Amino acid sequence: MKTGNRQARLWAFLLALAIILSFSGPTLAVDDGARAYWKGRSGTQGVSFQYLHFNVNASDSQQFDPGAYIYPNSDADANIFIATWAPHFTLFNRPSFLAVNIAGGSVDADVNTNLIPPQYLPPGVSPGSSFSQSASGFADPNAQLVVNLFGTPPLRSGVDLLNYEPTWTLDAAGLLAFPIGQYNSDKLVNMGQNRWYGRIALPFKYHFGVFDPGHMTSLEVTPSVWLFADNGNFLGEKLKNDPMWQLEAHLTHDFTSSFFGSLDLLYRRGFQSEINGTDVGEGLNIGNLGFTLNYQAVDNLAIRAGFSSNVFGDSDLDNSIIRIQFVYAWHPSTENMKKLKSGH
């Protein structure tokens, strides 16, 4: 009997699941990503590194990112990296994971001050002029805890994984960002937000067909709300923001056992800004569509690339996002089995 082959297939299967780790989008301008809320076996850990390039052009609007007040007639380019560590575990007998995100990078903005009230101009900038600003360094780190509420049993062992054939699942997720990122109150452009903020989400997904590598299809919908504390020193003023409502959705499909694609949707609404009690600009209403391709290069490593751009909502806030991501995941059992097989 070819027990060895069966073992190999078993571990390949376990890895395929383990590697589908969850990474919460650490910067507020991007989504969590396709298959972000799939659960791995307890004890699985993953690290991810992703590079994002944003390009934003605001013709008449005021804001794009909840952390960045975007002036009208401005352009911004950002190169962001996000490093994530995500351990999977069982919490209250429910499959869960924590995603700790550290982001950083640089942002360059060109701003025309024609439409800006003089009191909101940075020191030394004359009304009617144009100016450029840059920021670089770490953004506010955040951590998100995700706990399954329904549809996924605790995945403590290989047996649990083998028996796992989900149909629909519902999670609860809470994210908290820590205001320790780079912030200069004299500058319009910063990496950090100088305030506490967080998110509550209810990730839901439905699995179609067979839950087996190469055959998996899922619809994932994550409604969430972002909540913000005040920034008491926004150019010396007090910045408040309404909650931002967000709907993220992905339709994912396996093309092969090591390659899947996803159609992505990210819609945001709300987030009306108020400075010293006065509304500034209008609330956000923007929807991005995009796609993601994910390739499982080897047992532990997946490479993901994606693109999205606004296609509905406010047409005067053009943006595009390019993402490249590397995900490395492991489980002690898998690694130990490799050691045994290789004779170490």
Add this chain to the structure above:
Amino acid sequence: MQQQNQDNRPIIARRTFLKSASIIALLLCLSITSTLSGLFTRAAEAAKKNKRPNFLLIVADDLGYSDLGSYGGEINTPVLDNLAQKGVRYTNFYVSPTCSPTRSMLLTGTDNHVAGLGNMGEFTNPNQMGKPGYEGVLNKRVVTVASLLRDCGYHTYMTGKWHLGYKPDEIPHARGFERDFSLLSGGGSHFDDQWNVEWQRPKAPYTEDGRPLEKLPKGFYSTKNYTDKMIQFIDESRKDGKPFFAYMAFTAPHGPLHVPDDWLRRYKNRYDEGWDGIRKKRLARMQELGIVDKGVNTADRLWFVPRSTALTPALRVMLGRKMELYAAMVEYMDEQIGRVFEYLKEIGEYDNTVVIFFSDNGAEGNDLRAMLAGRVGSLGFLHAMNNFAENGHNYIGRKGTYAEAGPGWAQVSSVPFRLYKGFLTEGGIRSPLIVSGPGVQGAGELNKEAILHVMDITPTLLELAGCQHPATYKGHKVAPMQGKSWVTMIEGKIQSPRTSYDWLGWEVFGNRAIRQGDWKISWHYRPFGTWDWQLFNIAEDPGEQYDLSDKFPEKRKVLIALWDEYVKMNGVVLGERSPFEASRKALPDPVPEFDNYPPVRGVEAIPYEKLKELLGK
């Protein structure tokens, strides 16, 4: 007052006369009607009584001896269990260790070496080519029971697997079946994708009513569609009052293990325990049912199959999934057989139908998928790549997959016997047998005395139908039947059609055996045998664990002489090659297996749930 005529005779009033006449006529009519009615009723009853029985012959493909509930299995088979309660179960029924030889004997009543399947067509040796009896298809030296029953006034229907020839004069329609819906080859996908097990014929060849079927109906699933067709065939001709012979040759549970989607998880986690535990439970139930006597030697776990209790829980789940599919296929077949029974009851024919159920050989434990796929770069491999490459744990059982239960589970299906399909051990050639219907005496009984053979079925059906087996058929000389009719046995007049002096012989792939009374000799390639004759007492040692050659050399000699007679009588030509000839290099030599060796002292038996808890993390 009476009127008088001219002769002074009283004249009865016309009215009175008419009235009286009417009453007399009425009484006469009633009397005649009553008499006629009685006569007609008695005639109808007599006709009904004399009506020839229908025959429903149901053959499972690669079903093991102990799989049915009524034989000790845990698989849910209520329909066949109920049939067993209405009929009789037999424990000593023999078939060939592989498919087409069994089918050739079933349909002709003679030995496979006579009927053309001296070897399976797919494995005919160079030195067997051209020899009579090695045509690889049902030859013209035999006539099928279907032809004879058809000529004798029966409707003859077949659905399912034929595996006895492909050419127009070899297919079911040409060999006696008026109507058929048949898979001509030995196996293939159970779904409508229609791939065949053989790369030489990548598309599975089907016929319907004698015509090649280019495409299977969308949504086809073998067991379901074979059942639908059989019901349709019977229904479309039932009004002419002729009896029928219906041959349902299911392809379940032959690999690939395929079941409809809603049956995939029917047995979810039921086999996670592993084969060792399930084997023990089956054996206990078989002893309880009386199928296996307590105290006899039953087969060890196969020496090349790991102790399942030593496998990781995850691996047990993966291996168990295959048995889940197998069990689901068996239960699905049982359910479909139930549909046929219900239909027969609806049309009032069930009580006039003799039902015979058995399996064509032992459970499959060989890695047929690997054999078919061959080596990387071969045409077989290309065929496998294109049709059945999927093996995902949660995906197997569906279209495009090829899962098999494997030797670990095949030995469960073979309890209490050794080995499985392909071998002349009891695990390869002993099949469950249920016979039920009009004239079958002893409802619910278990007959452990009768030594029966699949060759007996043709003579039994012919006798029940009142038909003869001819010496010539359509200008061809016909080989005589070697089987023995069961009619007097099923009528309860005798316990077995064979005496202790009668003997049976087998040969397939060079493996060979003879059984006479309780004694059996068998010859197998190493490491399954010794490349020499071994002697077993089957009554005391059905597991064929102890070779008694040294203890009873004379008995061995007698049986070897019978083997020589068998070869002569049937024209056996031993092949130069065998699929088993290289097994010795692939497998270790057999050693006795002990469930508790090496011992785990102090914790002799760790409950599975506890083990999962301990190791699952």
